[in-house]
Amino acid sequence: MAVTLKHIADKVGKSVPTVSRALAGFDDISPKTRDYVQAVAKEMGYVPNNFARKLQSQKADAVGLILPGAENLRFSDPFFGLLLSGIIEKTSAAGMDLSISAASEEDELDVYMEHIKSQRVDGFIIVRTHREDKRIELLRENDFPFVSFGRMESDNDFHFVDEDGTWGIEQIVDHLVELGHTNLGCIAEPLLFTKSFSRVKGFMNGLEKNNLPFSDENLVVTNYRQRSGREAALRLLDLPNPPTAIVALNDLLAIGAIQAAQERGLVVGKNVSITGFDDIVLAEMSTPGLTTLHQPAHKMGTLVAQNLIQQIKNESIEQSQIVLKPTLVVRNSTGKPV
Amino acid sequence: MAVTLKHIADKVGKSVPTVSRALAGFDDISPKTRDYVQAVAKEMGYVPNNFARKLQSQKADAVGLILPGAENLRFSDPFFGLLLSGIIEKTSAAGMDLSISAASEEDELDVYMEHIKSQRVDGFIIVRTHREDKRIELLRENDFPFVSFGRMESDNDFHFVDEDGTWGIEQIVDHLVELGHTNLGCIAEPLLFTKSFSRVKGFMNGLEKNNLPFSDENLVVTNYRQRSGREAALRLLDLPNPPTAIVALNDLLAIGAIQAAQERGLVVGKNVSITGFDDIVLAEMSTPGLTTLHQPAHKMGTLVAQNLIQQIKNESIEQSQIVLKPTLVVRNSTGKPV
DNA sequence: ACTATAATCTAAAACGTTTTAGAAGTCAAA
DNA sequence: TTTGACTTCTAAAACGTTTTAGATTATAGT
Numbered sequence: 185m186a187v188t189l190k191h192i193a194d195k196v197g198k199s200v201p202t203v204s205r206a207l208a209g210f211d212d213i214s215p216k217t218r219d220y221v222q223a224v225a226k227e228m229g230y231v232p233n234n235f236a237r238k239l240q241s242q243k244a245d246a247v248g249l250i251l252p253g254a255e256n257l258r259f260s261d262p263f264f265g266l267l268l269s270g271i272i273e274k275t276s277a278a279g280m281d282l283s284i285s286a287a288s289e290e291d292e293l294d295v296y297m298e299h300i301k302s303q304r305v306d307g308f309i310i311v312r313t314h315r316e317d318k319r320i321e322l323l324r325e326n327d328f329p330f331v332s333f334g335r336m337e338s339d340n341d342f343h344f345v346d347e348d349g350t351w352g353i354e355q356i357v358d359h360l361v362e363l364g365h366t367n368l369g370c371i372a373e374p375l376l377f378t379k380s381f382s383r384v385k386g387f388m389n390g391l392e393k394n395n396l397p398f399s400d401e402n403l404v405v406t407n408y409r410q411r412s413g414r415e416a417a418l419r420l421l422d423l424p425n426p427p428t429a430i431v432a433l434n435d436l437l438a439i440g441a442i443q444a445a446q447e448r449g450l451v452v453g454k455n456v457s458i459t460g461f462d463d464i465v466l467a468e469m470s471t472p473g474l475t476t477l478h479q480p481a482h483k484m485g486t487l488v489a490q491n492l493i494q495q496i497k498n499e500s501i502e503q504s505q506i507v508l509k510p511t512l513v514v515r516n517s518t519g520k521p522v
Numbered sequence: 523m524a525v526t527l528k529h530i531a532d533k534v535g536k537s538v539p540t541v542s543r544a545l546a547g548f549d550d551i552s553p554k555t556r557d558y559v560q561a562v563a564k565e566m567g568y569v570p571n572n573f574a575r576k577l578q579s580q581k582a583d584a585v586g587l588i589l590p591g592a593e594n595l596r597f598s599d600p601f602f603g604l605l606l607s608g609i610i611e612k613t614s615a616a617g618m619d620l621s622i623s624a625a626s627e628e629d630e631l632d633v634y635m636e637h638i639k640s641q642r643v644d645g646f647i648i649v650r651t652h653r654e655d656k657r658i659e660l661l662r663e664n665d666f667p668f669v670s671f672g673r674m675e676s677d678n679d680f681h682f683v684d685e686d687g688t689w690g691i692e693q694i695v696d697h698l699v700e701l702g703h704t705n706l707g708c709i710a711e712p713l714l715f716t717k718s719f720s721r722v723k724g725f726m727n728g729l730e731k732n733n734l735p736f737s738d739e740n741l742v743v744t745n746y747r748q749r750s751g752r753e754a755a756l757r758l759l760d761l762p763n764p765p766t767a768i769v770a771l772n773d774l775l776a777i778g779a780i781q782a783a784q785e786r787g788l789v790v791g792k793n794v795s796i797t798g799f800d801d802i803v804l805a806e807m808s809t810p811g812l813t814t815l816h817q818p819a820h821k822m823g824t825l826v827a828q829n830l831i832q833q834i835k836n837e838s839i840e841q842s843q844i845v846l847k848p849t850l851v852v853r854n855s856t857g858k859p860v
Numbered sequence: 861a862c863t864a865t866a867a868t869c870t871a872a873a874a875c876g877t878t879t880t881a882g883a884a885g886t887c888a889a890a
Numbered sequence: 891t892t893t894g895a896c897t898t899c900t901a902a903a904a905c906g907t908t909t910t911a912g913a914t915t916a917t918a919g920t
Binding site for chain 2: 876877879
């Protein structure tokens, strides 16, 4: 059985509250008692019971991360992995737990409510933000602390860390246009995600800025996997008038697109240019190296977690809304059109 | 403020224990009262307080995963990501929390003890198992439930899920020898990890079985990153008598090795053959496709979690020690030597 | 010597739940 | 009409901690 305050109290011949306060270093305990109690506690290997403490304090000292879609956990996405590592680094350092769970779309909101009502967590981190996000609305209504990784389409009166995806893709389009491309294709994730939507907007903006027409068939909307990237790219490459450059809106899609191009016998960076977004490790390792937009995934994780922790602890928050600009990394997957 | 049993009790005009037992469906409560209480509870949106319940039950309903090395979180490793997704799937389904934290090597054991003593978790999942693993010894001494992903070198009297790495690499060596290779190099992670050690053993066994000599300089021990794979491969390729095949002991190392070979102007699968281990998604996507050993990472995660949950719940355990054989996947990174 | 003040401690309550032991009431059998 | 058994409920205690309010003792000031 674990050592409790009562055991220590019995041993030192004092009351439980005295022991509690001695260990906490309150000044209504004599230095002599304090030191003695602390020594005994240490010797007995005392560690406070987590739940008793939390019940009393009415704080969970925990951050919740509820992953959308049980089947779709997305841990194979290296970007998400790095984001998570940033989050864990900060929460661990702050002595808080990170409670990860999964919820299917139907009962997602219920799971949030249960977490709140059972006082399991003090705040949430929201990922894969939608343009209209019910989770965010729910949390705002209930005045519960959270930080979203990504904004909504409007009404962004909450704490978030986000990329400037629109701006980023504009840089990509500029880069391709500078190289001489005039017929650009685009592969996107579902548009209900703000992230995807913003990036597509960047694509449109880029075309418009460079006086290029947009054609519907040049935009393929799919999911986030490489496999889908490959299929989407095949569709683009098989068009009667195929694009000479493909703007994939994340690196995994881009890698899939590279594979597709190679299957069609095209030299990537020459016969066709392909770009990504995120700069996962893989982007550097692929052949050819992928031209993409670098994002500090780990850093973003720390920012999200930091803000949430500050909210929870009622500390002053330096910046409650952070938008980071990605940086263009040019590698060999882009070149002049032949 | 959250709704408590007391609130419901006041409303229905019964005592708190009655409400508690009515909600739990005990049969010493009349059906009439039971239904009424349940209806009222539902209407008031009652959710039990997590910590009160856990304090009383003396169960955490949580599984701990303490990641070794704070700086080295390894979330960028897709294999680990998949393993994690399997774990989360099972723990979520069992209604248990997964508590993830990180600990540096110095205070790793203390962190384990604190988790145990504070009754924060009911069991642990051990990853990156060492040949002599202090964590496992600690948990055994304390008779605390755990499942290890990977065995120790000996004295494996505990629950684990593991690969048969030795057998796997033997298949790889056989495959290469069949193709005609006689000079094989090997790139390994640090040998204190059982996983790495077993795989190296497979390499040795394979050579011996095929009557090939082993030379020290053909084995490079490094860490798990691509970068290291590249450097190690360069060292092998620059030997006076360079190997015609490189057995990298994980896929990331292999990808790095492919990169190195390409830098040296070699055609992989022709001038030099390269193999991996794990079959991460990337293995299929790389050019050339990587010959490797497939492992069901997600499935392994579910097995680990399942066993632990069964231990915790005192359910019967189908299999407490599971060793899975990886399956050889031949792609284009291996071929006859020229 | 008496009072005010400070120093040190403790009893009691609280957090919200579940378990245990037993009370109160109902009903049937003797 | 008493006994026993059963049904339905509740009081009290428990889990381990912290907070609040107050008790006790020592110390100093007059």
